Amino acid sequence: MKAIHVTDERTLELQETDTPILKDGEVLVRVRVAGVNRADLLQAAGHYPPPAGESEILGLECAGVIEDPGTTGRKAGEKVACLLAGGGYAEFVAVPEGQLMPIPEGYSFAEAAAVVEVATTVWSNIGMLTGLEAGQTILIHGGAGGIGTFAIQMAKHVGATVAVTAGSAEKLAACKALGADILINYREEDFAEILKNKCDRILDIMGAKYLPGNVKALATGGHQVTIGLQGGVKGELNIGLLLAKRGTISATALRSRDRADKARIVASTVENIWPLLEDGTITHQIHATLPLSDAQRAHDMLKAGEVTGKVVLLIDA
Amino acid sequence: MKAIHVTDERTLELQETDTPILKDGEVLVRVRVAGVNRADLLQAAGHYPPPAGESEILGLECAGVIEDPGTTGRKAGEKVACLLAGGGYAEFVAVPEGQLMPIPEGYSFAEAAAVVEVATTVWSNIGMLTGLEAGQTILIHGGAGGIGTFAIQMAKHVGATVAVTAGSAEKLAACKALGADILINYREEDFAEILKNKCDRILDIMGAKYLPGNVKALATGGHQVTIGLQGGVKGELNIGLLLAKRGTISATALRSRDRADKARIVASTVENIWPLLEDGTITHQIHATLPLSDAQRAHDMLKAGEVTGKVVLLIDA
Numbered sequence: 290m291k292a293i294h295v296t297d298e299r300t301l302e303l304q305e306t307d308t309p310i311l312k313d314g315e316v317l318v319r320v321r322v323a324g325v326n327r328a329d330l331l332q333a334a335g336h337y338p339p340p341a342g343e344s345e346i347l348g349l350e351c352a353g354v355i356e357d358p359g360t361t362g363r364k365a366g367e368k369v370a371c372l373l374a375g376g377g378y379a380e381f382v383a384v385p386e387g388q389l390m391p392i393p394e395g396y397s398f399a400e401a402a403a404v405v406e407v408a409t410t411v412w413s414n415i416g417m418l419t420g421l422e423a424g425q426t427i428l429i430h431g432g433a434g435g436i437g438t439f440a441i442q443m444a445k446h447v448g449a450t451v452a453v454t455a456g457s458a459e460k461l462a463a464c465k466a467l468g469a470d471i472l473i474n475y476r477e478e479d480f481a482e483i484l485k486n487k488c489d490r491i492l493d494i495m496g497a498k499y500l501p502g503n504v505k506a507l508a509t510g511g512h513q514v515t516i517g518l519q520g521g522v523k524g525e526l527n528i529g530l531l532l533a534k535r536g537t538i539s540a541t542a543l544r545s546r547d548r549a550d551k552a553r554i555v556a557s558t559v560e561n562i563w564p565l566l567e568d569g570t571i572t573h574q575i576h577a578t579l580p581l582s583d584a585q586r587a588h589d590m591l592k593a594g595e596v597t598g599k600v601v602l603l604i605d606a
Numbered sequence: 607m608k609a610i611h612v613t614d615e616r617t618l619e620l621q622e623t624d625t626p627i628l629k630d631g632e633v634l635v636r637v638r639v640a641g642v643n644r645a646d647l648l649q650a651a652g653h654y655p656p657p658a659g660e661s662e663i664l665g666l667e668c669a670g671v672i673e674d675p676g677t678t679g680r681k682a683g684e685k686v687a688c689l690l691a692g693g694g695y696a697e698f699v700a701v702p703e704g705q706l707m708p709i710p711e712g713y714s715f716a717e718a719a720a721v722v723e724v725a726t727t728v729w730s731n732i733g734m735l736t737g738l739e740a741g742q743t744i745l746i747h748g749g750a751g752g753i754g755t756f757a758i759q760m761a762k763h764v765g766a767t768v769a770v771t772a773g774s775a776e777k778l779a780a781c782k783a784l785g786a787d788i789l790i791n792y793r794e795e796d797f798a799e800i801l802k803n804k805c806d807r808i809l810d811i812m813g814a815k816y817l818p819g820n821v822k823a824l825a826t827g828g829h830q831v832t833i834g835l836q837g838g839v840k841g842e843l844n845i846g847l848l849l850a851k852r853g854t855i856s857a858t859a860l861r862s863r864d865r866a867d868k869a870r871i872v873a874s875t876v877e878n879i880w881p882l883l884e885d886g887t888i889t890h891q892i893h894a895t896l897p898l899s900d901a902q903r904a905h906d907m908l909k910a911g912e913v914t915g916k917v918v919l920l921i922d923a
Contacts, residue, residue, distance in 0.1 A: 541852045
């Protein structure tokens with residue numbers, strides 16, 4: 290089969306390679322569309338190796354058609370979206386059955402491939418881990434990004450008050466259009482002062498840099514979950530202040546989870562989020578659709594930082 | 607009624623004061639025995655004021671008899687143990703109904719008064735918050751203390767592997783006698799190195815000082831809960847390492863919770879822990895029983911640090 294290979298010069302090239310051999314409980318999926326994630330850029334640069342035993346090929350999400358159901362009870366020809374530990378930038382990928390999702394009704398392969406990572410990430414953290422409820426206030430850092438825009442819509446659907454940070458008036462306007470209630474330009478304002486003791490939940494992508502501010506912003510019983518480390522890894526924690534608030538800080542990742550854990554998250558995401566995609570409660574955006582052979586260009590677009598929405602790769606273009 | 611008063615010189619004196627006036631949902635309890643806690647020493651020193659609207663009198667736990675059921679459906683004469691926001695060092699105390707517990711079968715008033723704070727603290731943190739399960743490993747810092755000895759027995763009952771830290775061979779031997787599996791003298795050994803990546807749960811009383819070591823000791827999906835700050839309040843958190851482990855850090859306190867929250871904890875503690883007290887699965891120790899008028903001497907004993915087990919105050923001695 291054809292798949293994207295990372296050359297010694299850290300560039301992406303379409304090459305011929307072996308089709309994956311199925312293990313017990315896996316299906317072979319003919320990939321139609323693969324989603325591109327920032328984590329793929331890290332992996333291509335050599336900084337984010339796949340978990341032990343998983344495909345070395347890039348690609349954490351895709352949509353396609355079951356080619357070989359292996360030992361599972363699935364049917365060849367079934368259309369599926371897939372959460373992957375790797376392997377999406379290819380004509381075929383082996384997928385554990387627990388990581389298969391139906392294509393949301395009315396969705397194209399491209400729309401489905403584009404939503405897998407963001408939906409499972411947002412739901413597993415805000416929904417499953419922190420249990421966001423109506424009437425609570427959630428702070429979403431990076432509100433205008435892919436995770437942020439999805440999280441705003443989910444949180445508004447739950448009935449929460451949504452505060453966001455972003456770096457420009459345009460980005461904040463985009464957040465507002467999706468329902469965000471409190472808009473903070475982090476270049477001009479101090480989010481921790483504005484939201485002091487007010488945030489029941491915080492979805493954080495900054496890590497160390499925002500730790501003191503986030504703890505200040507937490508409300509009594511508040512729960513921060515960090516899913517990105519754009520502001521570094523080592524920071525100061527005032528655990529006395531955290532105790533006074535009876536607060537919790539979690540930090541999570543999706544790719545390193547074992548298959549049982551991923552299956553649990555995938556099932557809960559389909560149950561709770563798929564209906565919201567199908568009825569249009571939560572929308573998301575595709576910025577560009579490129580052929581698989583243009584994977585390098587897709588990465589260059591993300592690096593340039595001017596992408597609003599998802600970039601996806603078409604395998605049968 | 608008679609109650610302990612903190613003088614301007616920060617000493618404890620038995621004085622005449624007003625009997626509490628009941629609010630809706632409260633019962634008046636004639637106190638027979640009040641437990642002494644380290645937090646009482648802090649409050650006497652002026653560092654730990656009671657929550658707004660609660661009694662200024664010392665005392666976070668007691669056992670006694672209902673004198674006046676107020677607006678509740680309780681009966682006068684009923685024997686009860688009580689979780690208090692304050693007021694235990696007195697002849698009478700007003701107690702919200704949700705903070706009343708039965709006296710464990712076979713328990714004296716003294717034994718009941720001595721177990722309320724430790725039982726609710728250990729169960730609300732290890733049981734309700736972190737959900738300790740059989741097969742998991744829990745690290746209990748200060749294993750030989752009141753919280754530690756109770757936590758060891760509860761964790762062993764659940765079926766966990768128990769690691770403890772303590773500062774002497776004698777203290778570690780006491781932990782071993784209660785079932786602790788891994789004994790670490792923190793004066794001689796590095797707990798974080800010994801338990802690196804092994805701890806599913808950590809019950810911490812040190813706060814800032816142990817934060818780096820605790821994160822190092824956490825296993826994948828591990829959960830640390832800090833309930834004491836003996837090692838300071840500001841420490842370094844490697845949130846990158848926490849993310850790699852998908853770990854969680856909570857910090858909690860009991861006294862500052864609202865009445866609904868306390869009622870929830872009290873009910874769950876009675877349901878889950880009382881049977882273990884009644885059948886002897888969990889034991890605890892009374893070090894000394896003093897008359898209420900000797901409250902100052904009780905505090906001096908705790909300050910001197912030579913107490914093994916609980917000090918309680920007899921009101922009708």
